[in-house]
Amino acid sequence: MKSTDQAGFDVEKVRADFPILNQQINGHPLVYLDNAATTQKPQAVIDAIVHYYTHDNSNVHRGAHTLSDRATARFESARKTVADFINAKSTGQIIWTRGASESINLVAASWGSANLEAGDRILVSALEHHSNIVPWQMIADKTGATVVAVPVDATGTIDMAAFSTLLDTRVKLVAFNQVSNALGTINPVEEMIRLAHAVGAKVLVDGAQAIAHWPVDVQAMNCDFYVFSGHKLFGPTGIGVLYGRRELLEQMPPYQGGGEMIETVSFDGTTYNQLPYKFEAGTPDIAGAIGLAAAIDYLNSQDRAALSAHEDALLAYATQKAATVPGLKIVGTAACKAAVLGFVIEGTHPSDIGMLLDQQGIAVRTGHHCAQPIMQQYGIPGTVRASFSFYNTFDDIDRLFVALEKVRQMLL
Amino acid sequence: MKTFGLDITSADIIDTLSFFDSWDDRYRYIIDLGKELPPMADAEHTDANLIRGCQSKVWLSSESREGRLYFNVDSDAFIVKGLLAIVMAAYNTKTPAEIRSFDIQGFFESIDLMRHLSPTRGSGLQAMVARIQSIAA
Numbered sequence: 001m002k003s004t005d006q007a008g009f010d011v012e013k014v015r016a017d018f019p020i021l022n023q024q025i026n027g028h029p030l031v032y033l034d035n036a037a038t039t040q041k042p043q044a045v046i047d048a049i050v051h052y053y054t055h056d057n058s059n060v061h062r063g064a065h066t067l068s069d070r071a072t073a074r075f076e077s078a079r080k081t082v083a084d085f086i087n088a089k090s091t092g093q094i095i096w097t098r099g100a101s102e103s104i105n106l107v108a109a110s111w112g113s114a115n116l117e118a119g120d121r122i123l124v125s126a127l128e129h130h131s132n133i134v135p136w137q138m139i140a141d142k143t144g145a146t147v148v149a150v151p152v153d154a155t156g157t158i159d160m161a162a163f164s165t166l167l168d169t170r171v172k173l174v175a176f177n178q179v180s181n182a183l184g185t186i187n188p189v190e191e192m193i194r195l196a197h198a199v200g201a202k203v204l205v206d207g208a209q210a211i212a213h214w215p216v217d218v219q220a221m222n223c224d225f226y227v228f229s230g231h232k233l234f235g236p237t238g239i240g241v242l243y244g245r246r247e248l249l250e251q252m253p254p255y256q257g258g259g260e261m262i263e264t265v266s267f268d269g270t271t272y273n274q275l276p277y278k279f280e281a282g283t284p285d286i287a288g289a290i291g292l293a294a295a296i297d298y299l300n301s302q303d304r305a306a307l308s309a310h311e312d313a314l315l316a317y318a319t320q321k322a323a324t325v326p327g328l329k330i331v332g333t334a335a336c337k338a339a340v341l342g343f344v345i346e347g348t349h350p351s352d353i354g355m356l357l358d359q360q361g362i363a364v365r366t367g368h369h370c371a372q373p374i375m376q377q378y379g380i381p382g383t384v385r386a387s388f389s390f391y392n393t394f395d396d397i398d399r400l401f402v403a404l405e406k407v408r409q410m411l412l
Numbered sequence: 413m414k415t416f417g418l419d420i421t422s423a424d425i426i427d428t429l430s431f432f433d434s435w436d437d438r439y440r441y442i443i444d445l446g447k448e449l450p451p452m453a454d455a456e457h458t459d460a461n462l463i464r465g466c467q468s469k470v471w472l473s474s475e476s477r478e479g480r481l482y483f484n485v486d487s488d489a490f491i492v493k494g495l496l497a498i499v500m501a502a503y504n505t506k507t508p509a510e511i512r513s514f515d516i517q518g519f520f521e522s523i524d525l526m527r528h529l530s531p532t533r534g535s536g537l538q539a540m541v542a543r544i545q546s547i548a549a
Binding site: 026348349350351352355356359366367381382406410411 | 435436439440443467468469488489490491492529
């Protein structure tokens with residue numbers, strides 16, 4: 001049975017906002033199901049970037065001229081847009097980075113170097129993307145701290161009893177994703193933060209896979225750090241966000257040195273700029289920030305509850321269809337999931353499936369999804385991952401399964 | 413069993429692939445080529461023979477006899493194995509000098525599908541070519 005949307009949601013109307021979707025790939029209309037890797041950009045984002053370079057391009061904060069004032073105003077207004085979007089208390093707590101990975105590296109290097117010592121522990125879940133594992137291993141190597149994995153059960157759900165047991169006063173920081181990129185598991189963020197805070201640990205939440213799907217409120221969540229990438233939120237690549245609790249950011253040493261992040265420089269000593277500039281060495285990605293703000297404005301102009309409901313309906317429909325494919329095994333069957341269908345088909349390799357789907361105009365990702373530990377746990381080299389966004393249709397999912405049938409005939 | 417490089421040459425591959433009209437026939441041919449490769453012994457599936465950086469597992473072993481290089485290749489993915497077979501058509505049974513002078517990128521360019529797949533890190537093709545060229549160096 002085909003799922004349906006609630007009244008009022010018009011997917012064709014939203015699709016018209018994303019010009020890239022309207023093209024042929026290998027002779028077939030494109031079915032883009034790689035949204036967990038990156039999302040497509042609405043025309044409003046493309047226009048904002050073109051407008052910036054056409055009319056406003058200039059360096060920010062320093063120029064003695066009108067263009068620089070204009071660029072600075074738009075750049076700082078973008079920061080305000082992001083702060084409001086995640087309900088941060090102030091724009092000083094919104095630090096521009098290149099993406100979620102750089103945001104995590106910043107916290108690991110800066111907060112970690114000032115706060116970790118031998119014997120300390122960093123907990124990460126076994127579901128993490130390499131970006132939320134490796135930066136912690138790097139700072140652990142330097143400080144003598146240890147990275148400990150919180151186990152995940154066969155469905156891809158974090159073992160909360162084990163998490164509670166692992167939490168003790170040695171744990172200085174807990175880092176986990178709000179949604180798993182490889183499996184789609186939605187983690188119980190608020191509860192995990194409450195438990196971690198109870199032993200005095202700080203918490204970093206990787207929101208890269210969640211931010212596109214529903215509204216995020218960092219104050220209600222009560223996290224210490226929250227990170228995400230612009231390009232997974234319908235914005236440009238190269239721009240990302242680190243949100244941090246003000247008192248933590250104030251105490252942290254700078255991450256990189258350079259222009260913008262200083263107050264005064266002399267060979268006798270240098271003093272650093274205030275937040276957020278202390279962490280923003282060098283000319284920032286001005287167009288990226290403006291493009292990201294345009295993406296947020298676009299989302300704010302939509303009925304986000306309707307978008308979420310549509311994505312949930314797509315996942316339910318795809319999950320139901322997957323159950324009818326002989327030999328197909330869904331990888332990641334947690335009770336709460338967001339917009340990701342990972343699977344393997346017995347007797348085939350994910351890369352074969354990916355290549356043959358591409359021939360039929362269907363874009364998926366195959367492989368370990370930069371989450372090798374969880375793939376090792378399942379004993380598989382990787383999966384085929386179809387990941388959905390609100391501009392996908394039920395017809396896209398029908399096309400995926402028709403194409404998969406053809407793939408099965410060719411491979412098995 | 414046919415020997416790649418002798419009975420199935422790079423020119424044969426280009427000819428045969430140009431003959432197919434549809435993508436699925438081309439891919440079926442490539443998958444079938446992979447199935448024609450001689451099986452690699454379990455003992456050769458070692459870490460040393462594994463070529464890293466590919467999405468699927470790719471193994472390569474080689475031996476030199478009377479100045480010619482003989483390769484054994486395997487992959488756990490059907491299409492990649494077929495692509496490896498195509499590389500074998502170019503390189504297997506050849507002398508190091510022949511391998512060094514063969515224009516492999518030109519060969520890939522002349523096969524539409526290889527042109528698209530060869531830059532992809534995940535296919536492992538370039539890593540395989542680099543390993544063979546270092547053996548022939």
